[in-house]
């Protein structure tokens with residue numbers, strides 16, 4: 001049986017790339033609730049850098065962390081190199097903070113955001129030493145949430161209970177039901193019976209019909225989770241920034257968009273609360289970038305006042321703001337200009353289809369003129385990059401629609417030579433709970449032909465084309481509308497080695513084709529069009545949308561009839577019943593940028609109130625001089641476990657600490673301003689340090705408040721000293737010429753000190769690099785199984801060269817620890 005254990009896990013750090021993925025530390029430090037009644041592991045079935053950027057999981061984590069009865073931990077799919085070591089050394093998959101094996105938890109919760117991550121779920125269960133099939137497993141209870149659960153059938157054999165809809169309230173209900181069941185000593189089957197009674201929980205064993213759970217008060221939700229949220233990770237995520245959710249749901253009704261349909265109704269967070277929370281959270285975390293999150297951020301009713309207010313703060317604090325989901329109109333360009341005042345960002349637009357006709361089919365009712373106007377504005381306003389998102393394989397698509405994509409991309413590229421245009425082409429996949437859930441998906445051959453046409457025609461020196469792997473899209477389509485038999489295919493494929501199927505480098509289509517064939521199934525069985533009368537595998541999952549509504553949208557699509565945005569006119573889709581309805585932010589008292597007020601007003605649905613006009617005066621804390629008013633020298637220890645951070649990760653963590661300190665930092669100029677800091681030479685991953693030296697430029701020299709400095713640093717990054725330097729104080733590389741390191745070797749074969757000393761002397765005389773660069777070398781300690789020595793060397797000699805040279809000593813060793821002790825000035829150095 002697999003085992004876990006903290007020492008064993010810490011030992012893994014030296015054997016893998018990117019050990020920071022498994023470090024588990026954050027700022028502020030996680031609190032491990034040792035007296036808990038329930039242990040919950042929240043798992044994301046993809047690499048750390050993807051999972052750590054997932055807002056939903058971080059919200060759930062914070063809500064559970066607040067509960068005194070619950071110990072919560074998190075876990076991500078280990079990369080292949082770690083998995084190899086774990087399987088070889090029989091180490092079980094573990095929670096990052098507690099290092100407990102997943103088997104020790106009462107609940108394991110997976111976030112299912114993408115069909116191509118399903119094999120990773122099975123792999124993680126197996127790595128935890130658990131049976132993958134639900135009926136062969138006892139405790140822990142394995143639950144899943146996320147958009148893929150709206151068709152739970154492909155994973156129904158492996159997951160005990162699915163959360164349908166918003167997870168915040170339902171997860172807490174599940175936890176408390178399990179706590180009470182544990183107290184009563186109930187068996188797993190009985191617990192599952194109780195869970196099926198909770199609104200929003202589907203238990204495959206019971207086969208209950210379930211109605212989606214909806215969080216109706218997002219303000220209250222934000223107030224709740226933000227008490228312990230967010231945790232700033234040290235390892236770098238794909239979105240390494242603060243993310244503020246501004247709204248759930250979308251009223252636009254794009255007929256292919258599952259996210260838009262299943263997250264209805266629209267619920268906006270109040271703009272005043274958001275503005276305040278954003279500032280407060282930036283201050284407490286030290287993030288230098290913030291992004292707003294929703295399906296269509298520029299549809300947020302108070303976006304003008306929110307952006308104006310947030311930008312005024314961001315400009316003062318040199319924080320960049322990004323708005324990833326925007327619609328195609330001039331409003332997006334104005335917002336791009338506004339937020340580009342701190343950091344230059346590109347414009348991302350999603351026309352989705354190449355012609356007005358096809359855009360009518362999908363209910364994305366944009367005209368060519370609107371698209372061209374936006375592109376023109378973008379190019380004249382100085383945007384340097386435009387990303388255009390299109391989909392191929394949409395219902396009724398023909399050659400003219402493909403040509404339309406080429407034409408839009410070319411017209412965009414002709415707007416300006418300086419504009420870099422990227423056309424990103426995805427493949428339409430009919431998803432459950434959408435108006436197109438009955439439609440056929442294009443075959444592999446059709447998609448390949450369409451992609452070839454686009455590759456041959458979207459060419460130009462400022463034009464770039466990106467496309468999705470058609471085989472991955474085929475698999476996504478198969479699983480998305482799959483039934484329980486698809487679960488057997490998933491299991492077969494995993495047994496044959498399929499995992500990380502969403503990563504093209506690890507995706508193996510042959511494995512999937514073979515697994516389907518073994519089950520007597522084919523892609524065509526699942527990708528073909530379906531009759532409107534056909535029963536769907538997800539029929540017992542009630543998303544709130546009436547089937548009659550989806551069917552009428554389907555009919556309207558083929559009749560090229562538009563449906564209005566439901567913020568303007570309710571289409572009676574069925575969602576806003578039983579106390580749930582669209583909720584908009586109130587007009588706010590926060591300032592509005594007049595530069596954008598003139599363009600937002602016409603874009604707002606008539607029923608919504610526009611924000612108030614008014615301009616906030618802007619100030620910056622910048623000094624006019626590039627050198628700043630003063631230089632602060634900090635000496636910082638880099639101690640385990642942070643020694644496994646890369647230099648880049650360490651620098652980010654350091655910059656965030658400085659931002660939290662509230663000191664008046666001087667920022668660099670250019671497109672991505674950053675605090676002006678000079679660093680001592682980078683340390684290799686795995687090397688700790690007794691005193692790294694950082695010079696930080698400030699915009700003031702008097703009345704500086706250092707009271708927050710010490711506690712703004714994180715555990716493992718300890719502030720040793722700080723002092724303000726005179727203006728004429730030399731720069732680091734003028735002042736220091738060397739460094740001393742302490743190396744501890746684990747000796748695999750015993751050897752006497754005299755022999756080692758002799759060999760070192762020979763080495764010093766015979767090796768050129770040592771003669772030139774090593775200034776001193778002495779043995780500190782020699783035991784039967786370890787050897788510790790100190791090396792003083794030139795600043796540009798890195799420990800790995802010393803280790804490479806030591807390998808010539810003809811002794812059998814492994815490196816146990818490398819520590820930088822201090823930097824050396826000329827006077828410190830005694831040449832050997």
Ligand code: SF4
Pocket residue numbers: 251264265266566567569570571572573574575576577581582
């Ligand atoms: S019931 Fe009406 S307002 Fe509510 S989500 Fe559906 S269409 Fe929109």
